[in-house]
Amino acid sequence: xxxxxxxxxxxxxxxxxxxxxxxxxxxxGFGARADASDATxxxxxxxxxxxxxxxxxxxxxADLKKGLGDVVQTEKVDxxxxxxxxxxxxxxxxxxxxxxxRVGGGGGSxxxxxxxxxxxxxxxxxxxxxxxxLVDLEVKAGLRSTSDPDGGALVPEEQATxxxxxxxxxxxxxxxxxxxxxxxxxxxxxxxxGGAGYGWVGExxxxxxxxxxxxxxxxxxxxxxxxxxxxTQTLLDDARVDIAAWLGNEVAxxxxxxxxxxxxxxxxxxxxxxxxxxxxxxxxxxxxGKLGYVPTGVAAALSDxxxxxxxxxxxxxxxxxxxxxxxxxxxxxxxxMGTVRKFKDGDDNYIWAPPTSAAEMATVLGxxxxxxxxxxxxxxxxxxxxxxxxxxxxxxxxxxGIRVLRDPYTNKPWVHFYTTKRVGGGVQNFEAIKLLKVATx
Numbered sequence: 086x087x088x089x090x091x092x093x094x095x096x097x098x099x100x101x102x103x104x105x106x107x108x109x110x111x112x113x114g115f116g117a118r119a120d121a122s123d124a125t126x127x128x129x130x131x132x133x134x135x136x137x138x139x140x141x142x143x144x145x146x147a148d149l150k151k152g153l154g155d156v157v158q159t160e161k162v163d164x165x166x167x168x169x170x171x172x173x174x175x176x177x178x179x180x181x182x183x184x185x186x187r188v189g190g191g192g193g194s195x196x197x198x199x200x201x202x203x204x205x206x207x208x209x210x211x212x213x214x215x216x217x218x219l220v221d222l223e224v225k226a227g228l229r230s231t232s233d234p235d236g237g238a239l240v241p242e243e244q245a246t247x248x249x250x251x252x253x254x255x256x257x258x259x260x261x262x263x264x265x266x267x268x269x270x271x272x273x274x275x276x277x278x279g280g281a282g283y284g285w286v287g288e289x290x291x292x293x294x295x296x297x298x299x300x301x302x303x304x305x306x307x308x309x310x311x312x313x314x315x316x317t318q319t320l321l322d323d324a325r326v327d328i329a330a331w332l333g334n335e336v337a338x339x340x341x342x343x344x345x346x347x348x349x350x351x352x353x354x355x356x357x358x359x360x361x362x363x364x365x366x367x368x369x370x371x372x373x374g375k376l377g378y379v380p381t382g383v384a385a386a387l388s389d390x391x392x393x394x395x396x397x398x399x400x401x402x403x404x405x406x407x408x409x410x411x412x413x414x415x416x417x418x419x420x421x422m423g424t425v426r427k428f429k430d431g432d433d434n435y436i437w438a439p440p441t442s443a444a445e446m447a448t449v450l451g452x453x454x455x456x457x458x459x460x461x462x463x464x465x466x467x468x469x470x471x472x473x474x475x476x477x478x479x480x481x482x483x484x485x486g487i488r489v490l491r492d493p494y495t496n497k498p499w500v501h502f503y504t505t506k507r508v509g510g511g512v513q514n515f516e517a518i519k520l521l522k523v524a525t526x
Contacts, residue, residue: 124179124443131172135439138165142427142435166423173439173447173456174419180444184254196243204241211328211502212321214491237490237503244329245487248506251337257457258348259341261414261475262510265482272305272482274513278373301373307484307507308356312339315499332489336504348481348510349459357510360479360518361461361468367526368404373515378468378522379404385465385523387424395428395436401472401521402450409474409517414446415454416471421463422456425449425470463523470521478517482509 141162148155196204206217223239240248253259265272278299314335320326344357351359360376368377379401381387381394388394405413417425426437430450438448446453452472461467484507492501512518 124176124183127172127176127179128440128443131169131176132439134165134169134172138162138169138426139435141165162427166426169426170419170423173422176440176443177456181254200242204243207238207241207244208328210238210491211332211489214493237488237505240332240487240489240504241329244333247329248333248337248340248487249483251333252341252344255338255341256345256348257416257455258345258475258479258510259481261416261455262348262479262481263476263513265480266485267307267482268485270307270484270507272307272480272509274303276301276303276513303511303513305480305482305509305511305513307482307509309505309507310340310343310356311503311505312336313501313503315496315501317498318493318500321500332502332504335502340506344481344508344510345457346459348479349457350461351510353511357481357508358512359510360471360512360520363512363515365468365520365522368519371515376512376515376518376520377404378520380522380524380526382525383523384525385463387421387463387469387523388428393428394425395430397521398425398428398436398450398470399430401470401519402452404519405472405474406516409477410452411474412476413472413474414452415449416457416460416473416475417454417469418458418460418462419456420458421460421469422454424463425454465523467523468520469523471518472521473518475518478512478514480510480513484508 141158145155145158145162148158203219203223206219209215209217210219219238239245278301312335314332316331320331321328347356347359349359350361351357352362364375365378366372366375368379371377379397381397382392383389383394387397402410422437426435428436430436436450437454438451440447446455448454460471461469463469487504487506490503490505492503495501
């Protein structure tokens with residue numbers, strides 16, 4: 086079989102790819118450029134590379150069945166597989182750039198007189214450290230209810246929204262989960278665990294008293310997260326520098342990185358509680374307050390000679406109730422995705438498929454798959470893959486307002502901007518998310 090590797094693959098990927106930890110950094114404010122044609126070009130290259138991967142993987146499988154396993158052939162498959170990962174990352178990067186460039190395009194239009202006055206005063210505070218009655222203006226702009234000072238200045242609402250949206254483009258869980266904004270320190274909700282009686286009756290029949298439903302209270306506390314970017318006074322004095330874009334650029338990625346790790350693996354202590362921070366039990370023993378798992382059937386891997394890995398993913402797929410599968414998606418790291426890409430179903434079809442359009446996601450078993458390197462690696466006892474309706478299963482709670490404390494003293498001649506926001510998160514529906522465990526049972 087002829088070896089098919091698209092020409093120009095590596096340069097095309099390298100020109101646009103960046104490490105996932107830098108996603109969205111530098112996307113707004115200082116000349117980041119991308120357009121839809123970039124995404125289309127990468128998508129076309131991704132599709133052709135996947136065809137090459139399938140051809141070489143099929144040859145590898147055929148050779149193994151004949152007892153002719155070839156290390157060179159295996160390395161070739163792995164090399165093309167890695168290029169697919171780079172291209173997918175490149176596509177994600179470009180889509181993040183495009184999404185970020187759409188953020189905050191209002192230019193201040195539509196602001197009330199009070200909001201504009203606050204924005205102008207904040208600009209002077211940010212550049213010069215001049216207060217100009219900023220706290221009172223925050224009250225008039227609706228950012229706080231009283232004029233009692235509590236440290237720092239509140240970022241103008243338009244600018245805070247831009248920072249939140251930039252963080253969303255870089256945080257996978259923020260794209261998947263439900264997000265609400267509150268003005269207090271805790272969000273509480275009651276969940277009906279069932280138990281209310283019901284029945285069918287005729288028009289004139291008596292309605293017997295129903296049993297009392299079982300309710301559970303969920304509480305989501307917001308925790309403080311911070312970033313501490315610095316700039317020289319010379320930069321701040323330059324009127325051509327858009328300070329809103331600069332601050333958003335500096336803190337959005339930090340917030341996204343730290344939040345993203347907490348939304349997946351946080352223990353709930355001084356940070357949100359992530360999906361892996363709860364008790365996890367075999368799906369057959371699932372109970373409210375715990376997440377259910379399906380085993381791979383292999384002690385320390387996703388597959389082995391007698392188990393190609395697809396069966397476990399299918400079992401995970403169907404462990405989720407049908408009411409949640411509509412709108413469900415997969416969550417795993419890039420490395421785990423590279424392994425899953427090799428799996429086939431019973432009809433000899435690869436279960437991974439490239440996006441159908443530049444703005445869409447790749448799929449596994451027909452459901453979108455999102456890459457988040459905060460998910461665990463493959464290893465004995467680990468949970469490398471999640472499948473669920475994350476919008477119904479996980480809730481992110483943002484406390485309204487982002488605060489900045491200007492510090493020109495600690496590290497002269499740099500001016501630091503200690504920027505804080507408060508955010509919480511946790512599972513709000515334990516039926517809506519299932520996990521794959523690397524274990525025999």
